[in-house]
Amino acid sequence: MKPFMKLIMIAVVMLIWPTMAMADQEDITMLLDPAFTTHQRPAVPFVHDMHNEKAGIEDCSVCHHVYKDGTLVEDESSEDESCSSCHPAKPKGKELGLMRAYHQRCITCHTETKEGPLSCGQCHVKTKK
Amino acid sequence: MKTITGHISKRKIDDVGLQHGVDNLTPDRIQEVVQQVLKGETGARLQAYSEMCVRCGLCSEACHFYLSHDNDPSYSPVGKVKQTIWPLLKNNGRVSPEFVYQMAQVAYTECNLCKRCVQYCPFGIDTAYMMQIVRRICHKLGVTPQYLQDTAQSHAATMNQMWVKDDEWTDSLQWQEEEARDEIPDLRIPLDKEGADIFYSVIGPEPKFRTQLIYQAAVLMHVTGQNWTMPSTPGWDNSDMAMYSGDYEIMGRLKQKHFESAMDLRCKRIVMGECGHAFRSVYDVGNRWLGWKSYPIKVMHAIEFYWELLETGKLKVAKTFDKTVTLHDPCNIVRGRGLHEKAREVLRAFCPNFIEMTPNREHNYCCSAGGGVINCGPPFKKTRVSGNTVKADQLRNTGAEICVAPCHNCHGGLEDIIHDNKLDMKLMFLIDIIYECMEK
Amino acid sequence: MNAVYQFVVGPLAWVAWTIFLGGSLLRLGLMYRSVIKKDPVVFEYMSFKYGMRSILHWITPFGTVNWRKNPAMTVATFGFHILLFLAPIFLLGHVVLWDQAFGINLPALPETVADLMAVGVIAACCFFAGRRIMLPEVSFVTSAMDWVVLVIVALPFVTGVLAYHQILNYDLMLILHILAGELMLAAIPFTRLSHMLFGFFSRAYMGSEFGAVRHAKDW
Known part of the structure; x- marks a missing residue:
């Protein structure tokens, strides 16, 4: 059953990839970064807006931050750049x-705010038929 | 082959010694003695062995009793532990007299302490050591097979295994000396010779009923020009059934006497006749009881001595022994001392038609007589003979005319196996062949 | 569920590791004392050379007569122990946790491989269970404790595979998985699993006796 699931997943990814690349932020429903060439786990459902x-996040630079020489640059954001x-x-x-950047960003925040998912499968949800 | 799972309770054998012993027991007394031994004489090893054994059963195939009883698990090494020491530990020593009878029967008559199973356990758990602890407890409870106890009694009273009186010992030596002088007129068996190079010691049965071995050893010593001696007083017997009955105090006295006899005569080394268990007690067990990491005076088994004589050219081959010959590797000098290659070198020098039995060397099957089992006497003869059909098959498969067994216990055990299974095979000691074929 | 999750991966994990490491040290210490006091013979005859010789033969698949006599058991035993150690350490999910908790950056196994490894462990456990039931020489000496230990070892892998594939209730399964893992760690010093602590020493001691005193092979 598992290899089949994998095949389907890959097919889905390949089909929606072109649209993903062109999509605007408000259209994002999955964190499916094109920089990942192989996927170990299912992509994380994430509706940006x-x-x-x-x-209650209004400041883009919480995620789309800018670091210079290891320190955070205040009041600058990087939403025009890809994470990778x-x-x-x-x-x-x-x-x-x-991968570590995503994990740190999400889990740190979720832990601090005591909101949102923490464990692997809560984000990386297997698609069910 | 259909496996039937037996249990020691289903194969009780009547023995006066065991029965008389348990008749005197109460659960209180049993518990007291068990705790005495467990707390006083055991420690990390027993604890680790019993706790971490994962009950995988991989030791089973090592045991000739298990193999000979169509893989009946109650004969496997771990099966024997299950029927003896585990319940003792679990119940903190509170077991019934009937249980003591059963554990004595297992430990004394269904295990030869050959340690083959140690080589089959991934953790190196020493089942023989655990069986020895059971024997030690049984000894302290006074539950020992009658014949074995009689032998231990003989050791205690006479310092030899077979109630040989002091004058009978020297008589036997003089008798053999006289016989040998017919063949070699100036041969002597030097008694109590101070400063001799070699202190030659034998086991009780040699003067009692295998006197030809003393004769042949004397010829070998004479022909190869050895400066040797034997003691005229107790200390000549290197055997040790007290070690196997669990009477370590007597074992200690025996070993001390043996070592001291050699040292009193200021001999350079002890050479022991072709016996396995005696070697074990002098080389590996009794010395430790006395506090020696090794031994106060060099100890050598006959096989190594023969090998040395061959190597140094003192022993010469006059003619070859042409019959087909196979070799039985005794546990105490092969698994216990690694003399298997030397035994083969000596044997091959005389016997061109040498056939290996399979398995061999460290992995040879036990004779089922050692560990004091044959000394438990007639009541248990069937136990050891029918408990070793695998040995009969192994011997039969060689097709050899002669089987060399350089150990007294093996000799006795194999003799019964050969007879019982109607094998066309003759047993010999290594010295029998050497004596027959050496240049005199 | 998140509070429970945080509790089992946080404080409870510390408790389990403390029991495992502290208990192991304690057991080794007590055993050491017992050797000194009651079994001085062990250290007296212990030899590094012969101890290692024996260990190396026995940790080599098919390196001993008995391993060669039981090929299925050999494959199952070696496979089981190797996978049992490697899979939990290098599983991607755990690698992320190593990183999250201690900043330790370990290489991760591909998920499919790790998945198969876990299934391998479960298969080996089934093999062991089968032996316990079917082989008379094993069933004769099997007690309830042997089954308990086998279940303790199998559980983290069974729940792990179910959680990974998100079969049944994922949140519950994950927490059961973590609890099972912690139970296994805590059980090591105090059950038959302590062969992990003492097995090498008993092997080394027997190897030393066989090598230095008996001059014979013990494999």
Whole structure:
């Protein structure tokens, strides 16, 4: 059953990828970063505007931050850049990789605010038929 | 092959010693003695062995009793532990006299302490050690097979295994000396010779009924020009059934006497005749009881001695022994001392038609007589003979005419197995062949 | 559910690891004392060379006569122990947790591989269970405790596979999985699983006796 699921997943990803790349933020329903070439886990459902409305996040730079020489640059944001431009999918040395960046960003915030999912499968939900 | 799961309670054998012993027991007395031994004489090893054994059963195939009883699990090493020491530990020693009878029967008559199973346990759990603890407890409870106890009694009273009186010992030596002088006129068996290179010791049965071995050893010593001696007083017997009955106090006295006899004569080393258990007691067990990590004076088994004589050219081959010959590796000098290659080198020097039995060397099957089992006497003869059909098959498969068994216990056990299974095979000691074929 | 989750991955995990590590040290310490006091013979004859010789033979698949005599058991035993150690440490989900809790950055196994490894552990447990039932020499010596230990070991993997595939209630399964893992850790020093602590020492001691005194192979 599992390999079949995987195949279906890959097919789905390949079909929606082009649309994803072109999509605007408000259309995002999945965190399916094109920088990930292989997917170990199902993509995380994430409706951008709904999430931020619910979480009361107005400042884009909470997530779309800018770091320079290891320190956060205040009042600057980076929503025009892709996450992977700073957080490569395959990090070298001490770089913060894409997966770890996502995990840290989401889980830290969810832990601090005691809101939102924490465990693996709560975000990486297997699609059911 | 259909496996039937037996239990020690279903195969009780009447023995006066065991029965008389348990008749005197109460659960209180049993518990007191068990705790005495467990708390006073055991520690980390027993605790670790019994706790971490994962009950995988991998030791089963190591045991000739298990294999010979169509894989009846109540004969497997771990099965024997289950029927003896685990209940003792679990109930803190509070068991019935009937249970003591059963555990004595298992530990004394269904385990030869050959330690083959140690080589089959991934953790190296020493089942023989646990069976020895059971025997120790049984000894302290006074529950020992009658014949074995009689032997231990003989050790205590006479310092030899077979109630040989002091004058009978020297008589036997003089008799053999006289016989040998017919063949070699100037041969002597030097008694109490101070400063001799070699202190030659044998087991009680040699002067009693295998005197030809003393004769042959004397010829070997004479021909190869050894400066050797034997003691005229107690201390000549290196055997030790007290070790197997669990009477370690007597074992200690025996070993001390044996070592001291050699040291009183200021001999350079002890050479022991072709016996396995005696070697175990002098080389590995009794010495430790006395507090020696190794031993106060060098100890050598006959096989190594023969090998040394061959190597140094003192022992020469006059003719070859042409019959087909196979070798039985005794546990106490092979698994216990690694003399298997030396035994083969000596044997091959004389016997061109040497056939290996399978398995061999460290993995050879036990004779089922050692560990004091044959000394438990007639009541348990069937236990050891029918408990070792796998040995009969192993011997039969070699097709050899002669089986060399360089150990007294093995000899006795194999003799019964050969007879019972009507095998066309003759048993010999290594010295029998050497004596027949050496240059004199 | 999040509060329960945070409790089992937080404080309870610390408790489990403390019992495991502290209990192991305690057991080793007490055993050491018992050897010194009651079984001095062990250290007296212990030899590094022969102890290692014996250990190396026995941790080599098919490296001993008995491993060769029981190929199925050998494959199951080695497979089981290797997977049992590797899968939990290098599983992606756990690697993320190592990172989250301690900033330790470990390489992760591909999920499919880890999934198969967990299934392998479960299969080995089934094999062991089958032996316990079907082989007379094993069933004869099997007691309730042997089953308890087998279940303790199998549970983290069974619940882990179910949680990973999000079969049944995911949140519940994940918490059961974590609890099962913690139970296993805590059980190691105090059950038959303590062979993890003492097995190498008993092997080394027997190897030393066979090597230095008996001059014979013990494999």
